[in-house]
Amino acid sequence: MxxxxxxxxxxxxxxxxxxxxxxxxxxxxxxxxxxxxxxxxxxxxxxxxxxxxxxxxxxxxxxxxxxxxxxxxxxxxxxxxxxxxxxxxxxxxxxxxxxxxxxxxxxxxxxxxxxxxxxxxxxxxSTSVLRRLVGRAVRARNGEEERRPAPPADLTRREREVLSLLGAGLSNGEIAERLHLGVTTVKTHVSSLMTKTGATNRVRLAVLAARAGVTPPR
Structure with missing residues (x-):
């Protein structure tokens, strides 16, 4: 309960x-x-x-x-x-x-x-809230290109994919489905991203993805 x-x-x-x-x-x-x-x-x-x-x-x-x-x-x-x-x-x-x-x-x-x-x-x-947060992050990025953050260089390819999908507002379950992974595996990647970036939660990771211009794989 x-x-x-x-x-x-x-x-x-x-x-x-x-x-x-x-x-x-x-x-x-x-x-x-x-x-x-x-x-x-x-x-x-x-x-x-x-x-x-x-x-x-x-x-x-x-x-x-x-x-x-x-x-x-x-x-x-x-x-x-x-x-x-x-x-x-x-x-x-x-x-x-x-x-x-x-x-x-x-x-x-x-x-x-x-x-x-x-x-x-x-x-x-809520998706609408995330879009507003990401939108503000993108505007800040566009207005301050010289201060545009970059993801850590040691991110794996899979971690970059997960980060980009977090920035698009997907849940762990949706990311797992998109990347054909287990939800537990996605949670492990999210935890690793938090450790490597210093972000304390997935919302901060989403904002980082937006400001850094990390986009979902096509």
């Missing part, structure tokens, strides 16, 4: 998320918080596996709360809930340790899949 903490300052949003989670047999909502300060307290008391974290809240915002929670409980998986106009908060949330981003109006199946992926150690993100 995946233990989930819901954090959002809007009661209606929390109620909708709770209904969605309670309809899934493998997800248990262990608590709700209306602001980041309460979220920090409940994370310590309830020890959830996954936290769905709104970013813009009173008292303590979601970015600050994410940093505090992960400093005390690094095994907790925090998935940021974003809106279409929340771009300014994406990189700070990533820096604070959020493992993924899901838009609030995502389809129920996508939200539940995101919770499950986070609990399994994957880094879920």
């Amino acid at each position: 995946i233990r989930v903490l819901l954090v959002d300052d809007q009661r209606l949003v929390r109620a909708g998320l709770r209904m969605l989670c309670e309809a899934a047999p493998d997800v248990l909502v262990v608590g709700e918080a209306e602001d980041g300060r309460r979220a920090v307290d409940l994370a310590g008391e309830l020890r959830p596996d996954v936290i769905l974290m709104d970013l813009r809240m009173p008292l303590v915002d979601g970015i600050t709360a994410t940093g505090r929670i992960l400093a005390a409980h690094p095994a907790t998986r925090v998935v940021a809930l974003t809106t279409f106009d929340d771009d300014d908060h994406l990189y700070p949330a990533l820096a604070a340790g959020a493992c993924g981003f899901l838009v609030k109006d995502a389809a129920p199946a996508e939200l539940l899949d995101g919770i499950r992926r986070a609990a399994e150690g994957d880094d879920p993100f």
